[in-house]
Every structure is written in C-alpha cells, then in structure tokens.
Amino acid sequence: MTRLRFSLAAVFLTLAGAAAAQEAGPSTGGELIGGVWDALGLRKKPTQEQDFVRESRPGQMDYVPLAPRPQDHRKTAAELEAAGTSLERAAAENRRRAARVKIPD
Numbered sequence: 001m002t003r004l005r006f007s008l009a010a011v012f013l014t015l016a017g018a019a020a021a022q023e024a025g026p027s028t029g030g031e032l033i034g035g036v037w038d039a040l041g042l043r044k045k046p047t048q049e050q051d052f053v054r055e056s057r058p059g060q061m062d063y064v065p066l067a068p069r070p071q072d073h074r075k076t077a078a079e080l081e082a083a084g085t086s087l088e089r090a091a092a093e094n095r096r097r098a099a100r101v102k103i104p105d
Helices: 002-020 029-042 052-056 077-100
Strands: none
Touching: 002 029
C-alpha cells in the first residue's frame, strides 16, 4: 500500500512540476504539493504544543538582532584615502620582506 502511495505521489509530482512550469506566476506550487502529501497521508499533522511551552512564550516576540547593522556609516574621502595609503604601505612592506626570503634550489 505504501509503495502504491509513493508511486502515485511520484507520478503526480512529476506531472505537477510540468504543469507548474507552464503557469506564468511566482508561485512554486508548494501548497499544491503539500495538499497531495496530506491527501495521500504521507505527512504528519503538527502536534499541539504543550501547556508549559505555550505559557512560557510571550505574546509578542521581540528580539535584538545578533549583528545589527550600523545606521548609515559612510566613510569620507579622507578616511578612504588613509585606508588606501595604509594598504599600500603594508603591500610595500610585504614585498620588501618577500625579497629577503631565499628560495631553496
């Protein structure tokens, strides 16, 4: 019986994919496929959350992002010039150090 269900699901998904490709919409067909899985009994319904979980969660989930972006910190031309100069100095120092390294024969 399960083999028949999986075979029917595979056939339907193949045909649904081809039919969805014909449509000119932003939908991915996820609702249609989910309905098929539900109809064939291949997907479990979500379990009801337990009381202690429901009671411990606040009504409104407020959180602080882990890495907040700076508001609008654009570097000035002088800061960019200083950064470029610093990078050029570091590159010159690295080239000077590399010139001292002896390559074995």
